[in-house]
Amino acid sequence: MSEHKSGFVAIVGRPNVGKSTLLNRIVGQKIAIMSDKAQTTRNKIQGVYTAPEAQIIFIDTPGIHKPKHRLGDFMVETAYSALKEVDAVLFMISADEKRGRGDDFIMERLKTNKTPVFLVINKIDKVHPDDLLGIIEDYTSQMAFTEVVPISATEGNNFETLMTTLIEQMPVGPQYFPDDQITDHPEYFIVSELVREKVLLLTRDEVPHSVAVVVDSMKRNENDKVHIQATIIVERNSQKGIIIGKGGKMLKDIGTKARRDIEQLLGDKVFLELWVKVQKDWRDKKTYLQDYGYRPDDY
Ligand SMILES: Nc1nc2c(ncn2[C@@H]2O[C@H](COP(=O)(O)OP(=O)(O)OP(=O)(O)O)[C@@H](O)[C@H]2O)c(=O)[nH]1
Numbered sequence: 001m002s003e004h005k006s007g008f009v010a011i012v013g014r015p016n017v018g019k020s021t022l023l024n025r026i027v028g029q030k031i032a033i034m035s036d037k038a039q040t041t042r043n044k045i046q047g048v049y050t051a052p053e054a055q056i057i058f059i060d061t062p063g064i065h066k067p068k069h070r071l072g073d074f075m076v077e078t079a080y081s082a083l084k085e086v087d088a089v090l091f092m093i094s095a096d097e098k099r100g101r102g103d104d105f106i107m108e109r110l111k112t113n114k115t116p117v118f119l120v121i122n123k124i125d126k127v128h129p130d131d132l133l134g135i136i137e138d139y140t141s142q143m144a145f146t147e148v149v150p151i152s153a154t155e156g157n158n159f160e161t162l163m164t165t166l167i168e169q170m171p172v173g174p175q176y177f178p179d180d181q182i183t184d185h186p187e188y189f190i191v192s193e194l195v196r197e198k199v200l201l202l203t204r205d206e207v208p209h210s211v212a213v214v215v216d217s218m219k220r221n222e223n224d225k226v227h228i229q230a231t232i233i234v235e236r237n238s239q240k241g242i243i244i245g246k247g248g249k250m251l252k253d254i255g256t257k258a259r260r261d262i263e264q265l266l267g268d269k270v271f272l273e274l275w276v277k278v279q280k281d282w283r284d285k286k287t288y289l290q291d292y293g294y295r296p297d298d299y
């Protein structure tokens, strides 16, 4: 029998290419929120993949972009910090988008690292198979990759190939986490993220980007329901109006949808109470960023 392998793998790329979707497929559960809006992920999210022969800890990261706020600075720094001390990097691109300055910028950064880089071409379900060769040629002319793996994170195409190739790349090492642990994030963090995901789903323009969610309390009461109180923070009064909606309809919608996901996560009935608060320009204020969970010392 061959020796047990283990290692750390960072998933990086521009916003919206499907990094979190891949992470969720890897761990088989929703631990990272996903949306069609750019800049969904704001923190590093660790997901643990455990097989009899190997354990890989994946680090999903915020999409690398040109920051316009302190929050953006934090997100990009967070993404880069994941490149330290990993055994491999998955550089993810989307097959239906042309290579842009953002991709070139990320590749320049990756070239300064000695870590093996896999080019993961995601969303192949959206393009004709004949288009793949052109994409591969375009990227491999820019940088030498350890492997190139075209996948579909939503459909699962080539997923097994990606995992097998990655396991081959991992060094011999122990199992760090128990079999049933899939993340190191506390439940309240995922709960707050699930609420934010519903805001991303139901609002548009600047609103999704202006929102933070904080879980104020999480208690199990006598009838075994989990009682959760959370606050949705926005940057201005007009946004508070949008989040609450006509007659409170929007807030109710956010709550209903979030509750379903939270019940799935916790495996229990949930009573979710949501509040909305304005904190002017919080995305540019250091203390608020820290209060809402965007702390650089967590790097
Ligand atoms: N058609 C198709 N859509 C995909 C695929 N993978 C992800 N998506 C969609 O792409 C969008 C972005 O997915 P995310 O997983 O949130 O992307 P991300 O790279 O984590 O984005 P950020 O967190 O903003 O950096 C979502 O609407 C996904 O459903 C895929 O393989 N095929």
Ligand SMILES: [Mg+2]
Pocket (backbone or CB within 6 Å): 019, 020, 021, 032, 033, 034, 040, 041, 060, 061, 062, 063
């Ligand atoms: Mg993401």
